[in-house]
Amino acid sequence: MQANRPGQYLLVLLGLALFLCGNPAWAVQPLRIGLTPTFLNERHALIADWRVYLESKLGRPVAFVLKDSYEETMELLHQRQIQVAWLCDCPHVTANPEFRLLATPLFQGRPYYRSYVIVPEHDKGTRGLLDLKDKVFAYSDPYSNAGFMNPRYALKKRGIDPDTFFRRTFFTHSHRKAIEAVAVGVADAASVSSYIWETLDRQGPALTGRTRIAARSEEYGFPPLVAYHTLPAREFDALQQALLTMTADPLGREVLERMNLDGFARPRPEIYRPVGEMVRFMERK
Amino acid sequence: MGLFDLSLRHKLPLWGGLLIVVTALAITGSNLVLTRESIKKNMLVRSEILGRSLSRTLYSAISQDDVWRAYEIINFPISAEARHPSFQLEDMIVLDAKNRVFISTQPKRYPLQRDLASLGSEFSSLKARLEQNDGRMLVQESGRILLAIPLVAEGMNLGTLVLLHPGDYYQTSFDRVLKRNTWTTLVVLLILLPLTWLWGRRMASPLLQLTERMAELGQRLPAPLPERVYPHGDELGRLFQVYEQMRHELSDKEALERQIVKSDRLAALGRLTASMAHEINNPLGGLLTAVDTLKRHSRLDPIQAKVLPLLERGLAQIQDIVATLLVEAKAKSRNLTHQDVEDVHTLLAQEAKKRGVDWKWHNDLADTIVLPATLVRQVLINLVLNAVQAAGEQGRVSAHITTSGDNLLIDVGNDGSGITPELMEHLFEPFTGLNEEGQGLGLWITYQIVQQLHGHIEVDSLDDWTRFVVTLPTGAPE
Incomplete structure (x- = not known):
């Protein structure tokens, strides 16, 4: 479907x-x-x-x-x-x-957005990507900066191989679905566009309320x-x-x-x- | 008093009700057992159909390592099930070819990549069975019900879809059926039980009435049953008919017995009177002869001359009464003619006219009837005189003298005040006067004459008409 x-x-x-x-x-x-x-x-x-x-x-x-x-x-x-x-x-x-x-x-008055690392709302401990070793991580799209490249760049900059750092990764092909994957617990974390997360959050906390922003990246051009x-x-x-x-x-x-x-x-x-x-x-x- | 000695009034509804309850429970019970089995079977089939329809798309998701698509595929039926629970699908787990969790609808409980055996004992035994499986569906019932459907295409096993149902996953559907069945049974009982109760009462009530009346049988004639107490043609209806028939026969028998007693009494009385009259007549004759001799052959002093006629008159009165009591039918008499009856008419017309009685006379006789004229005239005179007296001023009297076959019928009626039941009981006994006039011997004489002529006399005194009907067989009397 x-x-x-x-x-x-x-x-x-x-x-x-x-x-x-x-x-x-x-x-x-x-x-x-x-x-x-x-x-x-x-x-x-x-x-x-x-x-x-x-x-x-x-x-x-x-x-x-x-x-x-x-x-x-x-x-x-x-x-x-x-x-x-x-x-x-x-x-x-x-x-x-x-x-x-x-x-x-x-977006928010400026031509920039960020990448958010989100975790389930009940996960209070995760402070950033480095806390997510051997976790299940959801990407959005292999061509997405916020949803794929950014977290991998952050890991590699610290000398970590992003291909083996996580226990399992998968693509949802959409930021909204990546948020959903974290909300329902399929993924332990995901990297998503701040624009999508904030916009969904403004529509209602049904989905975003079940996630927590664990880390924010620097700004990138929207x-x-x-x-x-x-x-x-x-x-x-x-x-x-x-x-x-x-x-x-x-x-x-x-x-x-x-x-x-x-x-x-x-x-x-x-x-x-x-x-x-x-x-x-x-x-x- | 035991249960079986209860009144039918209670026993019929109780037994009927008990039968209905037992039947209802038996039907409902067996129905439920069958339903339970078929629900269980149905649900397994539905579960399998769901699993097999999902397995095609899951196969492609696994082959492309698309976790999220696999999640969307299995999550849709789960969320539909949560909205409209129909077959209690608890969870679904997709296993990869190494029996590790590829995805599940509860990723927290069944984390991705986790080995199946590490999820609990039921899963480790399932794993053991899967490892020896050759591509067929497995059903494992150990607490929960696990349906394992291999994801196989072109002989390649890419993994397994496991559907998890609670062990009693058909219970909800069963409870629904149970509830519906229970209500239906209750409604049926609610209708049938009062009907049975009514039917029991309806059957028992006439029986109880019958029993009460039968119990009276020894002491008195029981009252008749109420009209249409049980107007049906079955055995019970026949019973009531037979009862009514029996009651009628008993009533007739009682009336007959009363009649016989009365006749016997009258006959005994007649014999007594006759023999007394004979006994009195003989010395009386002597006494009268002696008085006559005294009168004729001796000289009487003044006192004797005064007493003797007194004695003679008294004795004569006794002789009259005795003669009257002693009805002698044997006396030779000529046969009755039409004119004899007309003579009586003429004789009594004056009396009737004097009292202003409305008078109807119907003489239907042929010329001669072989019956003693004197006696028949006596009967006719007695009856008509009685009627005229009973009718009173401005009353109505009718007399019909007819023949019917070999019988002479004398039917005399009046519209007087009628005969009381007490009087009716002793009607034909001597000195039982219908009125103050006379000695009360008229009906006695009439009765004696009718008896001696081998006829019979009937009286009925209805509301405004009293009838005496005399039937006399014609022919030569003894």
Whole structure:
């Protein structure tokens, strides 16, 4: 069920797109945007409202393509199935000449987020990653910084092999599911995006209340929206403008409020450099 | 008094109720035993179906080492079960090929990577069995019920799915059935028991009435049963019919006995009277002859002359009374004719007219009937005179004289005040007057005549009509 869902939505959206193409009023190719678990990509009502906002600003149809996997979404970009995607902050994305940085979300007023190491609420002793030796650890996605690279980097920096440090690791392919894995006790700990944890926490403590933040990483640039380099400049500018001016529009403000974001800013590539260094460090033997 | 000596009023409802309760319990009990077995079997089958349907997707999750997907696969039925408990699925454990915990619905109790044998005795024995298993499903009942379904595809064993049920995991369903059955039984009993009680009472009540009446049999004629006490055609109904029949026969017999006693008494009285009359008649004749001789042949002083007629009159009165008492049917008489009856009519018409009685006379006789005219006339006169007197002023009297077959019927009625039961008992005895006039010998004489003519006389005194009916067989009397 879970695994098929994104595929089903893709089909529905494709169907919708085909229908819209046949309609003279929308005789324009929709702008297709890929969403990953960087964002809470299962909040369909919110996504629908965001689409309405973007369509009204761009004057053309917009279609969101939801995928649980970063890799798959990136592949869609390369195949030009989608023109824009909200991915991770890893250098494959931020430092890739084929991608252009479109906009960086502002979380808590700033274009940054962190990685949280979370443990079950009843685990009062764990102070950081080093207390988790031989525990079961949940990652979100192998391309996620907060959900995969960051904890492994922290271990390796201390000379610890992240592949043998934990008794068992597994991927949940979503920050929300990683939080759930810790909440229900499948994992003893997980590394998740602070944005996802805080946003879920604001929605209600049903899930996050059963977890405790054991450690916070340093700040990283918030995963940006990127466009494939083939997207025409006019369209790139129109979309960037639509995102940057969301705070000026009532519907835009409402969508941002529900996203738990304060707006979108013009991206500054330098905020993503530390991640690049991190990846290079990890690639060293 | 023992249980078996109880009144049917209690015994019938008690036995009926007991039978119903025992039957209800037996049916419910056997039903429950069967249900328990089938629930247990059903649940194992459902558990197996669930396990087998999960095993396909689990196989793929294990082969891709996707712990979280495996967790989502097994957690969904568990959370559904928690919302709507139906077959008490407690936990599920997915084991890898080395019988270590791959994932479970209770990761705290069954931690990942933990060896199955280290989870407790029931699991170590399960492990031992799994190691010797050849790909078939295992069911282990030791406290809890463990269903182990191998995750096998194309001959490759990737692990095992273990479904854990509490040992009494069918108990909840069974309790539900038990509760429903108990209520149904109670409702049925609640309907049937009062019905049985009513039926018992209905059967017992007429029997009790019958018993009470039968107990009176020796002492007096029992009262009749109430109308329609048990109007059915079964044996009980027949019993009541037979009782009523018996009561009627007893009543008739009693009436007959009373009649016989009365007849006997009258007959004895008749014999006594006749013999007394004879005994008196003989000396009386002598006395009268002596008085006559005295009157004729001796000279009487004044006192004698005064006393002798007194004596003569007294003796004559005695002779009259005795003669009246001594009804002699043997006297030769001519046969009765139509005119004889009409003569009586003429004779009594004056009396009737004097009293202002409404008078109906019906003489239906043929010319001659072979019956002594004098006696029949005497009977007719007595009855009609009595009727006229009883009817009183402005009363009604009717007399029908007819023949029916070989019988002469004399039917005389009046609308007077009737005859009291006390009087009826001694009606035909001498000196039992119906009225103040006369000596009360009229009916006695009538009775004697009817007896001697081999007839019979019937009286019935209803509310406003008193009838005397005399039936006399015609033909030559002795």
